[in-house]
Amino acid sequence: MKFPFRNKYLLAPMEEVNDVAFRLLCKKAGAGLTYTGMINPLTQQKIHLDDKPALQLFCTNTKGIKEFVKKYDKKVCLWDFNLGCPAKTARKHGFGVFLHHDMKTIEKILKTIRESTKKLVTIKIRKSRYALKITKLAEKYCDAICIHPRTQKQGYSGESDLKFAEKIKKQAKIPVIYSGNVTEKNADLLLKKFDYVMIGRKAIGNPEIFAKLTNKKIMFDFKDYLKLAGKYDFPFRQIKFQAMNFTKRKRGARKLRLKISRVKNLKELMSCL
Numbered sequence: 266m267k268f269p270f271r272n273k274y275l276l277a278p279m280e281e282v283n284d285v286a287f288r289l290l291c292k293k294a295g296a297g298l299t300y301t302g303m304i305n306p307l308t309q310q311k312i313h314l315d316d317k318p319a320l321q322l323f324c325t326n327t328k329g330i331k332e333f334v335k336k337y338d339k340k341v342c343l344w345d346f347n348l349g350c351p352a353k354t355a356r357k358h359g360f361g362v363f364l365h366h367d368m369k370t371i372e373k374i375l376k377t378i379r380e381s382t383k384k385l386v387t388i389k390i391r392k393s394r395y396a397l398k399i400t401k402l403a404e405k406y407c408d409a410i411c412i413h414p415r416t417q418k419q420g421y422s423g424e425s426d427l428k429f430a431e432k433i434k435k436q437a438k439i440p441v442i443y444s445g446n447v448t449e450k451n452a453d454l455l456l457k458k459f460d461y462v463m464i465g466r467k468a469i470g471n472p473e474i475f476a477k478l479t480n481k482k483i484m485f486d487f488k489d490y491l492k493l494a495g496k497y498d499f500p501f502r503q504i505k506f507q508a509m510n511f512t513k514r515k516r517g518a519r520k521l522r523l524k525i526s527r528v529k530n531l532k533e534l535m536s537c538l
């Protein structure tokens with residue numbers, strides 16, 4: 266199957282950060298594909314997919330997958346399965362990286378997703394002793410695999426193990442997406458080794474990074490985010506969270522962010538911006 270991405274610079278899945286307004290800005294800036302944060306197929310929450318993103322699932326079994334995929338299939342570009350989440354809640358419920366050892370369940374889930382859609386299916390994993398085995402399994406059901414080569418213990422810090430990711434690339438018979446400290450500076454170098462790269466934290470509050478990577482002359486600020494966000498029923502705390510993200514890199518950010526942290530509604534937020 267052909268990959269319908271516009272280019273090889275993808276927005277990494279990020280829970281809370283990747284709301285639809287933020288994803289739309291990243292897409293406008295030039296992202297080849299945007300990912301939602303991880304979503305449980307049993308969720309009742311409203312999901313906005315106006316940017317036709319990759320929708321990322323997390324779960325511990327196949328419950329609700331078929332129905333969920335059917336409901337949103339037309340609105341997504343592809344389906345991704347998260348085997349990377351290292352958080353405490355993932356440990357408690359046994360999803361994300363805590364499912365790595367359970368090949369039977371992983372296979373059941375991938376098979377269910379595969380049988381529910383004709384769209385592309387991808388999987389996102391971390392560095393673990395099961396990663397190569399999962400890669401083999403992924404070849405049966407997925408169109409690409411994404412590797413974030415940090416262990417569960419590392420979380421998001423410490424070295425991203427490039428050599429480990431290269432091992433996955435060497436073995437995999439499907440395209441490999443690389444995630445882990447990708448920046449404006451190293452993205453093209455990494456694309457010599459991998460098929461696609463994902464930009465995560467460097468894109469937070471900074472959708473312009475995709476414009477820089479794709480040589481587009483576009484600038485964004487928080488007001489552009491607000492304009493888009495106005496179309497959706499986001500709670501105020503989400504808008505405030507993104508205001509903090511977008512102002513992180515600005516001059517005098519510390520003072521401004523302190524002010525933002527104290528605002529209680531949109532009017533107060535606008536006046537301090």
Ligand SMILES: Cc1cc2nc3c(=O)[nH]c(=O)nc-3n(C[C@H](O)[C@H](O)[C@H](O)COP(=O)(O)O)c2cc1C
Nearest residue numbers: 277278279280302303413444445446447464465466
């Ligand atoms: C705030 C935040 C939320 C994240 N949420 C998800 C998620 O929902 N699903 C997922 O697969 N990875 C998630 N990640 C991991 C990123 O997709 C990415 O693999 C990781 O941050 C490494 O890339 P980076 O160094 O470019 O940030 C998250 C990372 C951050 C910082």
